[in-house]
Every structure is written in C-alpha cells, then in structure tokens.
Amino acid sequence: MLPVQHPLLLSLKNHSRASTLLDRNREQKRIKKIGCLTNQQTFLQWIINQKIVYRWVFFMMTISSPALGQNYDEQRVPAYELPNPLHGENEKPIESAEAWVHRREQIIDSFEREMYGKSPTQKLEPQYEVTEDWTPALDGKAERKQVTIILSRQGSTSKIRVLLYRPIDHDQTVPVFVGLNFIGNASIHPEPRIRIHENWTIGSEDDGVIDHRATAASRGKKKSRWPLAQIINRGYAVATAHCGDIDPDFDDGFKNGIHPLFVDEFPPAKTSDAWGTIGAWSWGLSRILDYLEQEPKIDHTRAAVIGHSRLGKTALWAGAQDQRFAVVISNNSGCGGAALSRRKFGETVHRINTSFPHWFCANFKNYNQREEKLPVDQHMLIALIAPRPVYVASATEDLWADPKGEFLSLIYADPVYKLLGTHGLPINQMPAPDQPVHGTMGYHLRSGPHDITLYDWMQYLNFTDRHFNPDEPR
Ligand code: GCU
DSSP states (O other): OBOOOOSOSOOOTTHHHHHHHHHHHHHHHHHHHHOOOOTTSOHHHHHHHTTHHHHHHHHHHHOOOGGGTOOOOGGGOOOOOBOOTTOOTTSOOOOSHHHHHHHHHHHHHHHIIIIIOBOOOOOOOOEEEEEEEEEEETTTTEEEEEEEEEEEETTEEEEEEEEEEEETTOOSOEEEEEEEESSOGGGGOOOTTSOOOOSOOOOOGGGTEETTEEOGGGTTTTGGGOOHHHHHHTTOEEEEEEHHHHSOSSOSSSOSTTGGGGTTTSOTTTOTTBOOHHHHHHHHHHHHHHHHHTOTTEEEEEEEEEEETHHHHHHHHHHHHOTTOSEEEEESOOTTTTSOGGGOOSSOHHHHHHHOTTSSOGGGGGGTTOGGGOSOOHHHHHHTTTTSOEEEEEETTOGGGOHHHHHHHHHHHHHHHHHTTSOOOSOSSOOOTTOOEESSEEEEEESSSSSOOHHHHHHHHHHHHHHHSTTSOO
C-alpha cells in the first residue's frame, strides 16, 4: 500500500458552499421550467407530460445534500491507503521499465475485471463511407470532412459518424484532437452542412433535443465546448463523433449501440466483467483512430484523446488501453475518471453506480461503499498512460468531481512517470486556481463551474504544442 501524503494541498473546503448554492440554483431553474397544470389534463397526465418523475430522479441524483451521504468537507475525508502502482501484492517492487510492462498488464486486467469491463477481442473490418470530402469551412480557414465508420458483425450494424476539421492552408499532415460529443456532431458548430444524427441522445429542449432526438435547433448549441476557430488557428485538426452512435447513454442491459455486434462474447446480463457504456465509448475512440491511421491529411501519430466529464472518464480509459493515443486529456472527469475513489468526496462509487448503472461493469457495484476493497484506484489509471503526456483539469466549483482527488491522482501516478524516465509532474502542491502547470503531466484548476471552456482548450493547446512541436519557440 502507498502511504498517503498529508494534507499538503490547497484546501477546497471554502468552495463547498458555492457549489451547493449552484446546485440549488440549477434546481430552481428546472422547477421553473416544469410549468403549470392546465384544466384539460388529469393530474396523472400532467405528471407524465411534465416528466416530473424524471426531473425528480435527476434532482435526487445530482443534488449535493449531505442527507444523501455526499461529502464536501475535506475534514470528513476518511483515512485511506492507496494500492501502490509500483508494488503488486506478494510481488517484488517494480524498479525498471521492463518490470513495469508486466505490472501494467496486471493493472489493466484489474480495471477491466472490476470497473470498466472487458472490451471485445474480435477485430472488425470496418467500411468507411465518405459523406462529405474535404470542403472549405469556417469562413475559408478550415476544411471539413464527414465520414461514417460502418461496423458489422453477427447480423448487426453500427455506424459511427465522424466529423473532421483541419486547417485549410496546411500541406502537411496535422496533429489531431479526438473526442466524443454529448448530443451530436451538429451541436459543435452551427455550419448547416454538418449532418444531424438520428440516434438516441441525452440533452434537453434547451439543447434542441426533443424526445431524445437532436433537431435542427441543436445546431451549434455546444459550440462553446469546441472552439474550432482557435484550435484550427493553432494548426490542429479535430475529429469528433456523437457518443450515442457508439452506445446510447441509458441503461438497457447492454442491448443497443455497439453491444449486439459482440453478443457472442458478452451475452447481455450474463457477464459481470463485460464492458459498460464507458468501455464501449472508449473502444469507439480507438475505432476513430483506426480510421485516422488511413486518413492522409491527419497525423495519427500525434493524436490527443480528449473528453469532458463522462467523456473525460472515457478519454482516460481509451488512452490507458490504446497506446497509439500520444496525449491524453481529461476535463472535469471526476468519479470513475481522474478522481481518487477512496476519498469518497463528492460523487462516490455507490452514487455513480446507482445513477448510471450502465457506465461500468456489474462487478464495480461490489465496491459500493467499499472503495477500500478496490484492487486499484484512479492514480493507477493515470499511471497506465505513462510515459505519454497526460493532462487533468478541474474547476473550482465542480466539487462533485473532487478537484483535489483529481490532482492527487497525478501526484500518486508520478513515481511511474519518473521510473519511465520522464519529468512527471513538476509540482507537489495543488496550484492556485488559474495557474496551469505543464510537465509530462499537466494540471490546472479553472475558476468556475463544471464545463469545458476556451480557457481549458487554450491550456490543452499549449500543452500539446509543448509535446508535439517541442522545437517551436514559445
Ligand atoms: C453527472 C455524473 C458525473 C458525470 C457528469 C457528466 O454529474 O454524476 O459522473 O461526469 O454527469 O458527464 O456531465
């Protein structure tokens, strides 16, 4: 076990109140939208129409009430011991890069078996259907391409629709950010030629999503999360797809999305260590990278996998498994992502398994309120990425995601980064808000709420520049 360093780090206690108020404000806004009972409706119809039950469940899921057992007080974080990535049980300590290779496999196995579930071993022969070839876009600054990855097996077909942008004036291949989006490709920019997908999606009417289908009103609704102009201006491409193309984000016993293609390997509900939705999304990111390997205008050797929140958890698991991702970026990924589970701060294992029973494999539920029994913790997920550059970002008001727990994962993965000959993380204290720190590992704590903003992207661009273009003056 790894001795846990003592409260060396900046206390985030003072933000707890702000976050609680924020949750309350959000809830009040939701309640306002519920609307009034009209006399043409029965009370029951009204309840159904207004989705009160759904809203109430959602409220209960996210509210930061101590009555639900959520802790936001640093003083109430239990004493805990972390498993040591460099010392397996009953084994010799790992002291060389060669010995790490075997230990790494053990850690991957534990994450697969106990948490994210195993991904399929079968290789598919994808077809790539180009629905729009490189076309001038973004006022002539970029070119855009849309391609569908068609995956078939066992009589089922799944389609991942990839949207690509790259700078128009680059003769050479360019590095690329690869990440999934929440409600569809059309949400990342209002350009009218971006196809609107037909799959089930999360998202509200405010996002232009009606009955779980994205409408024309969804165009550009999430553009603040994808600052394409700035990314293109810095010489990078973007490749994105809707996470729902790979697996719709609801619990259906793993029957829809990509799952039917592998029903022989993972019969629904029979395998306690079969991939959950986060496993499926991560696998999908690797399929996008397969496509990029044969796309002549993109440099797939300089691919940074990126994700926000649940898709940040996904980016980390994708980057941990698939070493072709040269850089891995997690934005506000929290529980099941970068945050240490044993701290039980903000969202806990029990809470995430209850609210989102489909994200992880069935075995993960064995650790509800028993985090200390997990053979791994999230610093080991970061360690699996070593020696490749990894970036973790938090936000001051996002206590649900436990910023301190996210930072500590980097601290406790650092010995693996150092063993593999990198400089790891250049600090051992949590930096003040808005003071990014960039080494082989990067970290910042942005002021503000749970989100991915232009500020976050600017730090990621600086970080990837440092690793992808080390010779350029800075
Ligand atoms: C919920 C969930 C988090 C997740 C977030 C998101 O808040 O509890 O684990 O990261 O949704 O994906 O937006």
